[in-house]
Amino acid sequence: MSPIGPAARLHIDWTRCDGRGLCAELLPEALTRDDWGYPLAAPGRVRSGADKSNVPVTGAELAAAMDAVKLCPLLALRITRP
Amino acid sequence: MSADTAVAVGSGGNARTAASRLFAAGANAGHAAHLAAYGAMPHRGRGWSLVQELEASGLTGRGGAGFPAWRKFAAADLARRPNRYARRSGGPVLIANGAEGEPLSFKDATLLRNAPHLVIDGLLAAAQALGAGSLFIYAGADEQAAVGAALAERGDAGHIALVEAPDAFVAGQASAVVNFLETGRALPRDLAGRLAESGLKGRPTLIHNVETWAHIALVACYGAGWYRSAGTAEDPGTRLVSVTGDVPSELVLEVPGGSVLEDVLSSAGVRVGGVGSDAVSAVLVGGYHGRWVRPAGMVLSAGVGAVGSVRSGVIVRPGAGVLHVLGAGRCGLAATAGMVQYLAGESARQCGPCMFGLPALADVMTRLAAGTGGTGLVREVERLAALVSGRGACHHPDGTVQLIHSALETFADDVRWHLAGQCNADQDPAVQGVSGQGPADPAGQGVAGQYPAGVAQ
Numbered sequence: 001m002s003p004i005g006p007a008a009r010l011h012i013d014w015t016r017c018d019g020r021g022l023c024a025e026l027l028p029e030a031l032t033r034d035d036w037g038y039p040l041a042a043p044g045r046v047r048s049g050a051d052k053s054n055v056p057v058t059g060a061e062l063a064a065a066m067d068a069v070k071l072c073p074l075l076a077l078r079i080t081r082p
Numbered sequence: 083m084s085a086d087t088a089v090a091v092g093s094g095g096n097a098r099t100a101a102s103r104l105f106a107a108g109a110n111a112g113h114a115a116h117l118a119a120y121g122a123m124p125h126r127g128r129g130w131s132l133v134q135e136l137e138a139s140g141l142t143g144r145g146g147a148g149f150p151a152w153r154k155f156a157a158a159d160l161a162r163r164p165n166r167y168a169r170r171s172g173g174p175v176l177i178a179n180g181a182e183g184e185p186l187s188f189k190d191a192t193l194l195r196n197a198p199h200l201v202i203d204g205l206l207a208a209a210q211a212l213g214a215g216s217l218f219i220y221a222g223a224d225e226q227a228a229v230g231a232a233l234a235e236r237g238d239a240g241h242i243a244l245v246e247a248p249d250a251f252v253a254g255q256a257s258a259v260v261n262f263l264e265t266g267r268a269l270p271r272d273l274a275g276r277l278a279e280s281g282l283k284g285r286p287t288l289i290h291n292v293e294t295w296a297h298i299a300l301v302a303c304y305g306a307g308w309y310r311s312a313g314t315a316e317d318p319g320t321r322l323v324s325v326t327g328d329v330p331s332e333l334v335l336e337v338p339g340g341s342v343l344e345d346v347l348s349s350a351g352v353r354v355g356g357v358g359s360d361a362v363s364a365v366l367v368g369g370y371h372g373r374w375v376r377p378a379g380m381v382l383s384a385g386v387g388a389v390g391s392v393r394s395g396v397i398v399r400p401g402a403g404v405l406h407v408l409g410a411g412r413c414g415l416a417a418t419a420g421m422v423q424y425l426a427g428e429s430a431r432q433c434g435p436c437m438f439g440l441p442a443l444a445d446v447m448t449r450l451a452a453g454t455g456g457t458g459l460v461r462e463v464e465r466l467a468a469l470v471s472g473r474g475a476c477h478h479p480d481g482t483v484q485l486i487h488s489a490l491e492t493f494a495d496d497v498r499w500h501l502a503g504q505c506n507a508d509q510d511p512a513v514q515g516v517s518g519q520g521p522a523d524p525a526g527q528g529v530a531g532q533y534p535a536g537v538a539q
Binding site: 036 | 433
C-alpha cells in the first residue's frame, strides 16, 4: 500500500457472497481466501481491528477491482470511496 | 424467565438512590394510572428543541450499543430536511424496538407489559419534533396484548402500527427490523449508509430500543436537568437490568447510571462482598454478546468519561442490561461453550464467515470446556476469532468473539486446567451442559496459582 493511502476500497456484501473466489483470482495481492473459500484481505492489507468488509486497493489494482465488481457472479462487490 | 416476574425496582443499593422512574405508574399501568403518575406531556414553546434536550440529558441507547441517543435523532432530523422524497412520503420513520432476542434479557418485555404508555409517549414526542409520519412498535408475541390494549385505550396513538417480531436472536438487529418491515424477513442487511439517513424504503429511520423511547418520554416531559438528577455525570439517568443465573429469583431492577455492580447484585439478593461470601464466581455483563467479569470493583457505566471520576472502580459497559450470575463452583468455560453453541445456531446463515466460523468456534470451545483438546486449542480459538470478526453484515460474529475473549481472559486459570484435561470447578461439568467426557474432579487441587504439571502458565 502506498504511503498516501488506498485509491479505493472494495466492499464485500457478505449477505450475497458465496465464496466463488473470482475476486481473489483477479486481485491476488489484495485478497486471499479463508478456510471456507470466502475472500479475506491479504496479510498486512488490513490492520487488525480495521474494517474487513472494505478492503483497500491501490491505484494499480483499481482496474482489476472493477473487473471483479463486474464479474462477481453473486453481485457481492462494489467500489467504495477510500 | 418471565416478564411477569415481580417488577423489583431497586435503587442499586448505593447512595445515589432514585425512586423508580420507568415504573412509577405501578404494575400493568393503564393510561389513567400513567397520567396520574407522569401528568400530560407539556406544551413547549418555540425555543425548545427535543434534540437539544436529549443531547443535554446525556441519554444513551439501552439496546446494547450505548450510543448517545441524540446523535441518531439529529442525523434523522438532518436527513429529512433536504430529502424531498422523505417529506412527500410522510417524513421520517420511527421504530420502537422491543424484539428481545437475547435469551438472558427480559427487561424490555417487563417494560412493555407494565409501562407501555411511556414508550408510546416517547414515540409521539419524537414524531412531533421530527414531523414523522410512520410509527412502529416492534415487539414479541407475548407483549402484543399489553401494547395493543395500551394503543387502543388512548385517542392519540391510532396511527402507531404494532408489529410482531419473530423470536430469533438477530431479529432485533436494527437493519433486520427495517428489513422485516419491508420484506417480512427479519435478517440483517448489508448497509451502504446509516438507517437514520436511509432506512425503511429509503426514508430517514430512527430506531431505538423500547427502554430508550421510555427515557426519551421522560426527557421530553421533565427536561435534561431533571434527567441528570439520577446517575452520574458520565452515565446519567437510570437503566433497567435483567438479573439472571444463580440468583434467589430472576428479576428486573431499575438502577442509576454508574452503579457499583456488587451493590446491584446485592439488591437482587445475591450474597457478594465481605468475608466468607464466595457465592459468585463471575458475572456475564451485557448478555451473550457481552463480557465475563469478576464483580469486585466493577462499575456499570455506559459513559466514556475518565474512570477516575467514577469513584474507584473499573468501568464495565452494561450493554443491553443483562447481569447473569455464575455461581461459585460452576465452570465458566462450560457455560461459555454452551452460549457459543447457541449463538452459532442463531446465525442468520447469510454471511459465510459467520455461518461456518461460529460452529467451528463452538466446536473448539466445547472441546476446551470438556478438557478433551490439545494444547493448541487456544491458538485455534484466536485464529478463528480473528477470521470471523468484522466479516459480516451485522455484529453477531463480533459479539460472539467478544464473549469468547472475555471468557479466555476471566477464566484464564480454568483454561490451564482444562488444557490438562481437568476442571477445577466443584460441580460435575456434565451438569453444566457439556455432555460426557468431563474430567475427574480434581478436588483439593484448585489452589490459586498452582497448575497441573506440564501446563505453561
